[in-house]
Amino acid sequence: MQPTRDQKVWMYENMLVSRFLEETIEQIYLEGKKPVFNMANGPIPGEMHLSNGQEPCAVGVCAHLKPEDVVTGTHRPHHIAVAKGVNLRKMVAEIFGKKTGLSGGRGGHMHLFDANVNFACSGIIGQGMGPAVGAALSRKMQKKPGVAVAYIGEGAVNQGAFHEAMNLAAVWKLPFICVIEDNQWGISVAKSASTAVKDNSIRAQAYGVPGYLVKGNDPCEIFRVAGECIERARRGEGPSLIEIETSRLAGHFMGDAEGYRPKGELDALRARDPIPAMKARLMAEDGMKQEENDAIVARARAKVDDAIQFGRESPYAQPEEALEKVFA
């Protein structure tokens, strides 16, 4: 299954939106945090996990998804949220902690919920597995269409929740896909130091489900493999597992000095940045001209600028609103 030209353009544009968003957040995050870096300060306080480099994992899978399909993201959620079609204005407002945000400022960047497109994420490692499997179960029980996708990092595969949820999805033959974003690092700990197998796709065998390894951080290849898995799930043939080799072009979170990264690694990863690669591919294979590229870039930039402006200019909730919405 190869993406059409339109699908490729869609993937490229959403990768750009995601990257522009991260680059803008990065700048704003540092406001008020110089010369002394204190996470509590500035218009965007708290931890900030940027997704630069991991955009292909988001677009290659989400290109197949409809709003009704369910996605759970991780603590590093922005690229996935963008590709799943989360309301960008409300998402950015939430990252700023504003009243107009997805949860009125209660959640923050690790807790983005958009029920309209069935997206949620959270901050505990491996935590999205159970809820995605549960959504898949619910669709099956209600005989409603839709598949569920859980994104997790390669570090999260060593969490018990991964194994329990995989088995549950397999034994009940649920329309579920686990997407592992392998960026080689769990904060400062390399995959080789934390994981007994080189390739997590082989773990699929333990649950009797198909497992795939996608190399190259290539949106089109991810699209192809994800398409097979999602079609299989839609046909009622059960879950599958995809591990994607991707790259973390930023620190674990903002403020991470990354002393643990081997010298030269970051430069090598930057040289393989998936976004210029996608552009080159569109030009070489699909006849994209510079003009069309400029238009796509401008559209992506405008979308981000609009959302950022909305987020920045929105008011905060009243402090006492903290006490509301504890119960339904």
Added chain:
Amino acid sequence: MSTLTSTAAKPKQNERRVTIARAMAEAVAQEMRIDPRVFVMGEDIGQLGGVYGNTRGLIEEFGPERVRDTPISETAFMGAAVGAASDGMRPVVELMFVDFFGVCFDAIYNLMAKNIYFSGGEVKVPVVLMTSTGGGYSDGGQHSQCLYGTFAHLPGMKVVCPSNAYDAKGLMVTAIRDDSPVIYMYHKSLQGMGWLGTEPAATVNVPEETYSIPFGKAAVVREGNDVTIVGVAMGVHNGLKAADKLAAQGISAEVIDLRTLVPLDRDTVFNSVKKTGRLIVVDEDYQSFGLSGEIIATVAERDLSVLKASPQRVAYPDIPIPFARPMEQFALPNPDKIVEAFHAMKRT
């Protein structure tokens, strides 16, 4: 100015000043030097030196055999800590944020906390579980909790919550030498890590030599006559700041740092309230069913007549912790809320 009234050796003037992070690492290193059974494991505690700096320097001195970065597998390594401890080792294990206890609590409260009892005292469980607590820097509701009450509520775990580096070192030494499990809860904003907006008063003089501070001995960190303010960790600093503000109004507040929740020094609290007649409990943990209620019950149970007014609590409201700064700051305890609580009490 607050005075540090410790039950252990008093810090000398002109001694070096050390952060809680460094005091913790130093205590662990000193114990590792004299006891080969002591080892450390947890996430990012090796080369990174711990996200909060409390294992810095350990891997360089002791190597990866005794300072082990773990996979993100808390269920496995908490359970492993229990097994290793009962097999002759003395693990110091880190749970990066206390909020993550959910993924491994069975190993903690059903094994670590109960195996001594279940074995009739035959099995020892010398584990130190270090874990970070606290919010105030907009890290959201899964990275900002204190959960003191949760751990103190369930029997079988000793619970330590230092407010300054001097106590942090002495309590860590006691924790490592204890044959029972100790939950060592350090507050992120007291760690001396600038990126977490650290409270400067937590960085104090700390002797280089090893010393221990006994569990179950609260410290009267400021003496006063009109009201007793009780807290742990950040609550102590908020209490001291409130005491300064109250002093400016001519009110003399006594501030008690409980230092350990289990065992709990009920006598020091009661004797202070007996003197002042008034009690305010400060707790960054959720208000209901927790530390604040326990302290008030301690006094009420023993002798209600020592109270000149209804006790007050300045605790976290019973809500998940919100991300946005205005909402989070609204919910957190602070010195002004303590001062207000004092005046609210006077009117009753």
